[in-house]
Amino acid sequence: MASNDVVLHSKAKSDIAFKTVIYIVCTILALLSLFPFIIMLINATRSTIQIQNTAVSLVPGKDLFKNIDILGKKETFKPLVGMKNSLIISVSVTVLNIYFSCLTAYAIHAYDWKLKKAFFSLIIGIMCLPGTVTMIGFYRACYQLHLTDNKLMLILPAIAAPMTVFFMKQYLEGTLSMDIVESARIDGASEFRTFNSIVLPIMKPAMATQAIFAFVGSWNNYFLPMILFNKPKNYTMPIMVACLNEDIYKTEFGCIYLGLSMTALPLIIVYLLLSKYIVSGIALGSVKG
Amino acid sequence: MKRKKLVSYSKYGYLFAIPFFVAFLIFTLYPIMYTLLIAFTNQQGIMPPKLKIAKDPLASFKYLFKPRGATGKMSYFLDSLINTAKIWIINFIPQLTLALLLAAWFTDNRVKVKGQGFYKVVFYLPNIITAATIAILFRTLFGYPAGYPVNDMLIKMGIFKKAFFFLDNGMASRGIVEFIQCWQWYGSTMITLIAAVIGINPEIFEAAEIDGAGRWRKFWNITLPSVRPIMLFTLVTSMIGGLSMFDIPMLFGEGKQKLGLQTIAIYIYQTALKDPYMYNRAAAASIILFLIIMVISIFLFWLLRDKDAAKLAKMKKQEMKRARELGRGL
Numbered sequence: 001m002a003s004n005d006v007v008l009h010s011k012a013k014s015d016i017a018f019k020t021v022i023y024i025v026c027t028i029l030a031l032l033s034l035f036p037f038i039i040m041l042i043n044a045t046r047s048t049i050q051i052q053n054t055a056v057s058l059v060p061g062k063d064l065f066k067n068i069d070i071l072g073k074k075e076t077f078k079p080l081v082g083m084k085n086s087l088i089i090s091v092s093v094t095v096l097n098i099y100f101s102c103l104t105a106y107a108i109h110a111y112d113w114k115l116k117k118a119f120f121s122l123i124i125g126i127m128c129l130p131g132t133v134t135m136i137g138f139y140r141a142c143y144q145l146h147l148t149d150n151k152l153m154l155i156l157p158a159i160a161a162p163m164t165v166f167f168m169k170q171y172l173e174g175t176l177s178m179d180i181v182e183s184a185r186i187d188g189a190s191e192f193r194t195f196n197s198i199v200l201p202i203m204k205p206a207m208a209t210q211a212i213f214a215f216v217g218s219w220n221n222y223f224l225p226m227i228l229f230n231k232p233k234n235y236t237m238p239i240m241v242a243c244l245n246e247d248i249y250k251t252e253f254g255c256i257y258l259g260l261s262m263t264a265l266p267l268i269i270v271y272l273l274l275s276k277y278i279v280s281g282i283a284l285g286s287v288k289g
Numbered sequence: 290m291k292r293k294k295l296v297s298y299s300k301y302g303y304l305f306a307i308p309f310f311v312a313f314l315i316f317t318l319y320p321i322m323y324t325l326l327i328a329f330t331n332q333q334g335i336m337p338p339k340l341k342i343a344k345d346p347l348a349s350f351k352y353l354f355k356p357r358g359a360t361g362k363m364s365y366f367l368d369s370l371i372n373t374a375k376i377w378i379i380n381f382i383p384q385l386t387l388a389l390l391l392a393a394w395f396t397d398n399r400v401k402v403k404g405q406g407f408y409k410v411v412f413y414l415p416n417i418i419t420a421a422t423i424a425i426l427f428r429t430l431f432g433y434p435a436g437y438p439v440n441d442m443l444i445k446m447g448i449f450k451k452a453f454f455f456l457d458n459g460m461a462s463r464g465i466v467e468f469i470q471c472w473q474w475y476g477s478t479m480i481t482l483i484a485a486v487i488g489i490n491p492e493i494f495e496a497a498e499i500d501g502a503g504r505w506r507k508f509w510n511i512t513l514p515s516v517r518p519i520m521l522f523t524l525v526t527s528m529i530g531g532l533s534m535f536d537i538p539m540l541f542g543e544g545k546q547k548l549g550l551q552t553i554a555i556y557i558y559q560t561a562l563k564d565p566y567m568y569n570r571a572a573a574a575s576i577i578l579f580l581i582i583m584v585i586s587i588f589l590f591w592l593l594r595d596k597d598a599a600k601l602a603k604m605k606k607q608e609m610k611r612a613r614e615l616g617r618g619l
Binding site: 022101107 | 408536554590
């Protein structure tokens with residue numbers, strides 16, 4: 001009995017040590033994740049001279065509006081234009097991506113057709129194909145057809161989103177029973193209507209998580225818009241951010257941080273509001289995959 | 290009876306898959322084919338000549354591998370391929386290790402870590418922020434000489450005597466890019482792995498505990514083998530993502546790509562869209578990248594298909610069982 005107590009005691013002791021290590025490591029990692037953004041946000045409110053003297057401070061300065069003023073007078077970085085363009089593109093991409101992925105997944109899940117297997121293999125085959133690979137041909141074709149600087153060239157490709165189709169198909173397999181579809185058929189609903197009014201509502205949870213990822217992916221995309229868009233009025237947010245690398249901003253320390261904050265803050269806020277869905281969405285997506 | 294019904298609806302399968310297929314033809318297949326074609330032509334310069342197969346169709350491919358000038362140094366393409374591989378590997382090993390460690394800690398059945406939700410949200414945060422923003426933020430943090438946070442802190446703590454030019458040093462800039470990649474992605478990998486560990490039947494862990502297995506043995510003998518398929522999936526998708534790495538090395542190393550930050554994607558971009566506009570060479574590089582990704586994808590395909598096939602077999606079996614039961618009932 002006594003020896004048993006000792007074993008339990010030492011076990012509890014080692015558990016406490018173990019726990020301490022976990023908390024220390026996690027706290028360090030959490031600080032590492034947050035620190036760059038904290039410096040960014042605080043320095044956005046400090047003047048260039050303050051930053052030159054002490055680059056790191058935990059106390060916000062009073063020069064936020066002055067920085068906004070200076071930044072507004074510069075020519076290239078126009079956050080409102082960037083935000084507008086990014087919003088138009090990302091919202092359209094998200095809608096097309098989600099709707100057509102559901103439709104395609106339903107075509108694979110609910111119907112038996114000869115080329116289905118080949119089609120699904122194709123989807124898995126191109127699932128991970130990055131834009132880098134198709135860029136040259138895509139750019140040359142757009143250039144010859146005078147379609148560079150056309151937002152549709154970034155929006156329409158979202159109709160074929162293999163990753164989302166794959167996820168939606170896995171989701172349908174787990175949730176949609178064909179009995180519901182059958183009974184809708186008996187009631188005389190057309191196939192297209194059945195999909196829109198019965199299948200889509202069932203897929204809402206999957207649509208929500210995938211929509212977040214589609215939106216963020218499109219919002220953060222730098223490579224393709226940078227190549228396709230030449231006119232500053234079409235620049236998306238990431239291209240605007242890249243403008244901060246230009247020499248005219250080099251001497252305005254506060255402005256760089258402010259510009260960066262303007263692009264990061266909306267994402268941070270949306271993320272904190274939706275973090276529950278996002279975190280569970282990553283897990284769902286990968287385990288299903 | 291049932292079969293007939295399915296056949297009569299099959300046209301809707303085709304119909305609903307058409308939009309995807311058409312978009313795929315226009316925006317993926319056609320560009321790839323066009324890229325392939327350009328790779329064999331003499332498309333160069335701001336106003337490229339009419340599309341025609343070059344006298345030596347493989348010239349662009351040969352160029353990619355030809356040593357540079359008289360020095361016999363490795364070609365820029367191979368150099369960027371190796372850079373990309375290096376950056377990916379050095380970011381992925383610590384990323385996976387850290388993610389596995391955290392996943393094991395957060396799922397430990399004896400020690401419940403409080404505040405897990407908070408940690409997960411914070412660890413994943415860097416992943417959601419625009420890569421372009423992160424690249425320029427780090428470029429600013431590691432700036433030189435005065436008024437930049439990292440140098441400032443290191444000098445004030447007495448670690449450095451004077452400011453260090455991180456962005457002018459190959460090792461340092463590559464190290465920072467590798468750090469950013471790892472820092473942005475370990476949270477995502479961790480959450481994926483946690484979900485996988487939670488999926489393991491808890492009875493297996495309990496049985497092992499009764500047999501006196503410690504934490505390390507449970508991790509090594511149960512957790513690790515169980516999450517292997519998901520680790521492989523993460524590995525493959527991360528590898529493909531890593532091969533097309535662009536934003537961070539491009540914007541972090543702006544103008545200093547010679548320092549070992551030239552990835553394949555940057556090589557393709559600069560060859561095609563900067564003077565002297567060598568579209569054919571960039572296209573050839575894209576095709577080689579495509580082939581590499583294809584090989585990796587086939588591996589992924591095989592990985593997923595295997596699972597799907599197993600699932601399908603299970604479903605078929607159940608269906609048969611149900612049919613048999615029905616038959617008996619009649």
